[in-house]
Amino acid sequence: MAAVLEQPGTAATHGPEITGRSPWALAARQLWRNRIAMASLVLFLLIVAVCLAAPLYAHYVAHDNPFATNLTGTTIVNGKRVPLLQQGGGVLRLGETPVGPTWDLRHYFLGADSLGRDVAGRVLYGGRTSLEIGIGSAVICCAIATVIALVAGFIGGITDSLLSRIMDVIWAFPVYLLAISISTVLLTAPNGLQVGPLHLVATSLWLPTLIIAFIYVPYVYRPVRGQVLSVARREFAEAAIAQGASNLRLIFSDILPNVVSVVIVLLPLMIATTILTESALSFLSIGVQPPNASWGTIINDGQDLLYTRPWVAIAPGIMIVLTVLALNVLGDGVRDALDPRAKLRVEG
Amino acid sequence: MKYIPATAAITARHRARSLHKLAAGAAVAALAVTAAACGGSSQSSGPSQAAAHKGGTFTILANAAFGVADPAQNYTLEEWQLLIDTHDGLVQWLRVGGVSGTKLVPDLATSIPTPTDGGKTYLFHIRRGIKFSNGQVLKPSDFVRTLERQFTVPGPTSFYSGIVGASKCSTKGCDLSQGVVANDTSYTLTFHLTAPDPEFLDKLGLPFAYVVPASTSLKLTGNNVPPGTGPYMWQSYDPNKQAVLVRNPFFHVWNAAAQPPGNPNEIIEKYGLTVSDEVTAVENGQADEVFDGDVIPADRLNELNSPKFASQVHVNPLTADWYFALNTKVPPFNNVLARQAINYAANRTAYVKIGGGPSLAVPTCQILPPNFPGYKPYCPYTAGTNHTKWTAPDLAKARQLVQQSHTAGMKVVVNTDIPDKALGEQMVSDLNAIGYKASLQALSGSIQYPFVQNSNNIGKWNVAWSAWYQDYPAPSDFLNVLLGCGSIHPRSDASPNIAEFCAPSIQAQMNHAEGLGETNPAAANSLWAVVDHEVTNQAPWVDLYNPKQIDFLSSQVHGYQWNPQWYILIDQLWVK
Numbered sequence: 001m002a003a004v005l006e007q008p009g010t011a012a013t014h015g016p017e018i019t020g021r022s023p024w025a026l027a028a029r030q031l032w033r034n035r036i037a038m039a040s041l042v043l044f045l046l047i048v049a050v051c052l053a054a055p056l057y058a059h060y061v062a063h064d065n066p067f068a069t070n071l072t073g074t075t076i077v078n079g080k081r082v083p084l085l086q087q088g089g090g091v092l093r094l095g096e097t098p099v100g101p102t103w104d105l106r107h108y109f110l111g112a113d114s115l116g117r118d119v120a121g122r123v124l125y126g127g128r129t130s131l132e133i134g135i136g137s138a139v140i141c142c143a144i145a146t147v148i149a150l151v152a153g154f155i156g157g158i159t160d161s162l163l164s165r166i167m168d169v170i171w172a173f174p175v176y177l178l179a180i181s182i183s184t185v186l187l188t189a190p191n192g193l194q195v196g197p198l199h200l201v202a203t204s205l206w207l208p209t210l211i212i213a214f215i216y217v218p219y220v221y222r223p224v225r226g227q228v229l230s231v232a233r234r235e236f237a238e239a240a241i242a243q244g245a246s247n248l249r250l251i252f253s254d255i256l257p258n259v260v261s262v263v264i265v266l267l268p269l270m271i272a273t274t275i276l277t278e279s280a281l282s283f284l285s286i287g288v289q290p291p292n293a294s295w296g297t298i299i300n301d302g303q304d305l306l307y308t309r310p311w312v313a314i315a316p317g318i319m320i321v322l323t324v325l326a327l328n329v330l331g332d333g334v335r336d337a338l339d340p341r342a343k344l345r346v347e348g
Numbered sequence: 349m350k351y352i353p354a355t356a357a358i359t360a361r362h363r364a365r366s367l368h369k370l371a372a373g374a375a376v377a378a379l380a381v382t383a384a385a386c387g388g389s390s391q392s393s394g395p396s397q398a399a400a401h402k403g404g405t406f407t408i409l410a411n412a413a414f415g416v417a418d419p420a421q422n423y424t425l426e427e428w429q430l431l432i433d434t435h436d437g438l439v440q441w442l443r444v445g446g447v448s449g450t451k452l453v454p455d456l457a458t459s460i461p462t463p464t465d466g467g468k469t470y471l472f473h474i475r476r477g478i479k480f481s482n483g484q485v486l487k488p489s490d491f492v493r494t495l496e497r498q499f500t501v502p503g504p505t506s507f508y509s510g511i512v513g514a515s516k517c518s519t520k521g522c523d524l525s526q527g528v529v530a531n532d533t534s535y536t537l538t539f540h541l542t543a544p545d546p547e548f549l550d551k552l553g554l555p556f557a558y559v560v561p562a563s564t565s566l567k568l569t570g571n572n573v574p575p576g577t578g579p580y581m582w583q584s585y586d587p588n589k590q591a592v593l594v595r596n597p598f599f600h601v602w603n604a605a606a607q608p609p610g611n612p613n614e615i616i617e618k619y620g621l622t623v624s625d626e627v628t629a630v631e632n633g634q635a636d637e638v639f640d641g642d643v644i645p646a647d648r649l650n651e652l653n654s655p656k657f658a659s660q661v662h663v664n665p666l667t668a669d670w671y672f673a674l675n676t677k678v679p680p681f682n683n684v685l686a687r688q689a690i691n692y693a694a695n696r697t698a699y700v701k702i703g704g705g706p707s708l709a710v711p712t713c714q715i716l717p718p719n720f721p722g723y724k725p726y727c728p729y730t731a732g733t734n735h736t737k738w739t740a741p742d743l744a745k746a747r748q749l750v751q752q753s754h755t756a757g758m759k760v761v762v763n764t765d766i767p768d769k770a771l772g773e774q775m776v777s778d779l780n781a782i783g784y785k786a787s788l789q790a791l792s793g794s795i796q797y798p799f800v801q802n803s804n805n806i807g808k809w810n811v812a813w814s815a816w817y818q819d820y821p822a823p824s825d826f827l828n829v830l831l832g833c834g835s836i837h838p839r840s841d842a843s844p845n846i847a848e849f850c851a852p853s854i855q856a857q858m859n860h861a862e863g864l865g866e867t868n869p870a871a872a873n874s875l876w877a878v879v880d881h882e883v884t885n886q887a888p889w890v891d892l893y894n895p896k897q898i899d900f901l902s903s904q905v906h907g908y909q910w911n912p913q914w915y916i917l918i919d920q921l922w923v924k
Contacts, residue, residue: 068777068780069698069770069773069774069776069777071695071697071698071701071702071774072695072697072698072701085701087705087706087707088649088650088653088705088707089650089653090653090654090655090658091653091655091658092652092653092658092661092663092707093653093705093706093707094649094650094652094653094661094663094704094705094707094708094898095646095649095650095653095704095705095707095708096646096701096704096705097646097650114646114702114770115702115770115773115774184792202789202790203787203788203789285766285790289788289790290769290772290773290788290790291773291776291787291788303645304645304646304647305645305646305647306647307647307648307650307651308646308647308650
């Protein structure tokens with residue numbers, strides 16, 4: 001796991017050229033110099049920006065509503081108005097095939113899905129949903145796991161054993177099996193999640209966000225707890241105790257700053273993982289529920305059109321690949337910057 | 349049956365209800381009259397040609413198996429299409445393609461009896477010399493055990509709940525000795541009913557009443573199908589692999605109109621392939637039939653339009669409805685004007701496209717499907733002045749009705765199961781177009797149908813998707829079962845009148861039509877037509893379309909016949 005970082009502002013054996021710079025500044029400079037990581041960051045920010053612009057695209061460019069069915073609508077292809085869904089040919093005329101990509105941003109750039117909706121607009125809106133859930137669940141997961149790890153690692157004893165065993169139980173389930181089980185119960189049930197006054201309907205994006213956050217807590221908890229155990233026995237922690245610092249101060253002022261780098265390293269990787277998980281669940285119809293769309297639900301919509309209209313599934317697939325790739329490379333860069341000893345191990 | 353996704357209709361279809369004479373259409377009766385009372389003639393080809401068709405293996409590909417195989421419990425078309433080849437009942441629908449196939453003919457009974465005692469007693473004479481596939485001789489007392497198993501094995505018992513003694517039966521035990529009296533000496537079987545049931549003979553034609561030996565356990569036999577008397581017997585059934593039917597060595601033809609000899613020597617149904625792979629295998633001649641024709645992906649449907657497959661694809665209309673039930677108990681659809689509004693607004697062209705296009709779905713506004721007793725075309729909810737056929741939505745009229753009903757702006761929850769959520773999304777669009785604030789509630793297939801039936805959930809939805817396929821050709825199977833006052837069962841997951849629609853005046857007409865059917869089927873059909881139109885005017889549903897069925901066969905298969913009751917007649921196909 002990530003090695004211990006020096007506490008910001010503490011003495012260190014750095015060379016003269018970096019004297020006076022904090023570890024955070026060093027890490028930032030290291031990251032800045034990593035061109036691949038920075039390119040990934042730019043790519044990720046570009047994807048986020050494009051997805052955030054979905055309403056602008058739908059309203060000002062495509063002039064359609066990608067959430068409303070439009071089975072009897074028409075569009076312009078090569079200057080001619082054509083129906084969005086066309087009946088099959090031959091004698092039997094079975095089935096209805098949606099229009100394919102027009103490569104014209106104003107008119108169904110990536111074609112229509114089987115309900116006559118603009119695939120390009122849905123991919124952009126779906127990206128917003130996937131990113132919201134991915135980032136949201138990763139942040140929630142890391143926050144919960146960090147708090148539990150701080151409590152378990154600092155208090156130790158029975159508390160540590162109890163919390164660690166609970167985490168072990170969650171960890172024991174195959175991650176997708178657990179996610180599918182919980183999602184099937186909550187997302188396809190009439191009442192969604194109801195715990196006391198808290199009520200989340202099945203269509204709420206909070207449900208898949210919380211489910212995905214929950215299943216990954218042990219995966220963040222373990223490395224963070226290990227770091228807490230290590231830091232809590234360091235001299236500066238003992239010095240703080242000797243000076244009469246309270247437990248809360250010890251945890252949040254002395255230990256947390258020394259473990260947060262681990263969380264930062266894990267965060268982009270967790271976002272990539274949670275985006276993939278959300279897409280998988282949505283593909284199985286137990287993630288994001290209509291009328292919302294995500295990249296996973298759009299791939300699901302496109303699976304019956306793979307032969308004739310492959311772009312319905314390919315476009316969101318490409319977006320997932322690019323996003324996850326960017327986040328993974330960025331995560332590696334962040335790790336290299338914040339955890340140089342790990343890099344030395346890899347290179348050495 | 350199978351065509352209703354997952355568990356839909358399995359537990360709920362037939363509740364205890366007062367039924368009267370089945371009103372089969374006069375035209376249907378006329379077409380079938382030649383075979384009505386036959387005792388042994390075959391309507392198939394001559395002996396030498398028939399012999400030439402015998403042999404080979406017919407292989408069906410199905411995505412999934414049909415669950416537990418015990419015929420007392422299974423309620424799927426998938427198994428029923430095989431059970432009709434391995435088992436027999438007292439009566440059977442004429443085993444031919446076309447409308448003649450709606451005619452009941454005697455099977456293990458020598459003739460179809462006329463009920464006595466005011467319609468409460470049926471005396472059947474049972475054929476002698478028939479053996480089960482295990483060599484055991486068929487006796488009338490075997491039927492007693494068969495009917496008792498209907499109650500001891502968990503299943504849709506209400507088909508036979510009118511038999512004397514049935515009310516005391518449960519899964520713990522059943523004694524129908526007073527209601528089903530067998531005489532193994534005179535080979536007679538007498539049914540005593542608590543009340544006249546004009547559809548009793550139809551119910552005896554269903555596989556639930558197909559005879560099994562009296563030695564069969566009263567408990568569920570699981571995947572071991574008890575012996576039957578048909579031309580085939582079950583060699584094996586593994587839901588994870590395949591079902592294999594081979595010839596029954598003890599079978600002989602006693603009435604080919606009811607149970608003809610089959611053509612293939614072996615019928616195999618294999619499980620586990622995706623529907624797309626099923627299509628590929630049949631295209632390549634590696635198998636003979638795609639069972640899941642109703643869910644062939646849009647991509648592959650397009651492929652089947654090729655002239656290359658023209659002779660291998662068979663499309664037939666189903667006597668079935670796909671519809672949205674409107675919750676008549678809570679606003680806004682407790683207001684008939686609001687119900688009529690969404691009926692005017694529903695873009696049935698869009699729903700038809702979701703259903704596979706005009707070749708696979710026909711838009712409708714009324715309850716009874718075409719080619720059904722009592723059907724007279726009627727569609728008040730269409731643009732234009734022709735009220736016999738839907739042409740386009742009338743949004744202006746719909747919005748006007750919404751204003752008149754003072755329901756504009758109300759929230760509406762549209763409930764569907766997940767596989768059919770596209771229909772729900774279109775309904776949301778239609779509702780929003782006329783001023784409602786609609787949202788979709790997509791539930792898993794196993795939950796949705798019981799959920800919308802249970803009155804405890806009446807406040808949680810406003811529009812619910814459902815589909816209904818006939819059990820047998822009787823108007824009451826749609827109108828009374830789905831929209832009769834007696835089909836509302838409070839707090840039950842098995843309450844098929846989802847809309848909770850109950851109009852006492854219409855119910856009185858239904859009751860009259862059922863009674864009339866026993867003596868005057870033509871007059872009964874006319875009355876059913878009136879009922880159908882009156883119910884349509886009250887708009888408890890948004891009827892969407894009547895679906896069609898695709899059967900895709902390999903190029904080596906011949907002898908295709910479409911029976912309106914059993915659909916494709918597997919045993920009558922022959923493999924070249």
